Amino acid sequence: MAIVKVDEVTKVYEGKMTKRALNRLSFEVDQGEFLAVMGPSGSGKTTLLNLISTIDVPTSGEITINEKNPVKMSESEVSIFRRRELGFVFQDFNLLRMLTVEENMVLPLTLDTYSIEEMNERVAALANELNLTDFLHKRPNELSGGQEQRTAIGRALIHQPPIILADEPTGNLDTTAAKDVLMLLERINKEQNTTIIMVTHDPIAASYCDRVLFIKDGEYFNEIYKDDRRQTFFQRILNVLSLLGGNVNDLRFS
């Protein structure tokens, strides 16, 4: 069953220079799918994620998330919808520097009516799963990049949202920490059936996904599905990327 439907979506940025960032893009994401979105720099990946995340609205076309269309909601409905249905993971972690790991993770819950016991229980369970139990009282500047990103993933998961949106989640991590984060996302996806949409330049990161959707100049270019082996999927991703062209420096091989 499709949990996200992108139907003929166009996004035009008006300004001194009008820019058509997405042009009649259509695709669906199944519930429980781990999807990577790839494309050259400027192809519209972040624009697409901003539209799905309800941060921005399409110029035309429709995006349906869990059978709801956020464009038709009031501002307060959208903020509740965003909080309950979506979790966000960013390249630069976006943690609050003055807060501890525990406080960063629990923050989204404080906007809703959860009891202290429930909040403590959720943080403890997630910290255990994310291997952060010993770091709960530390602040971001005392953490490694991988620990910061795991904290950010904890913050994204604390609401148990059905969909996680990740924008280059491994972009600021070294190879080992990136692998840990990808294996973690893969595990969350498989064990909790959380749908994940991840924008990435990195073919290795994309090879952890079930499917890679390639876009070029704001339009659908191609998509490929994982077979049994990650290594052959990785090779097939590289093949499409070479067809896709663009500047090879746009792709980070790690």
Ligand SMILES: Nc1ncnc2c1ncn2[C@@H]1O[C@H](COP(=O)(O)OP(=O)(O)OP(=O)(O)O)[C@@H](O)[C@H]1O
């Ligand atoms: N707010 C904006 N106003 C005007 N143009 C914009 C705006 N945001 C993005 N664009 C343009 O829209 C196009 C798509 O940008 P977008 O950031 O979605 O691409 P991207 O694929 O995420 O790129 P990158 O991989 O470099 O992050 C680009 O040409 C960009 O310059």
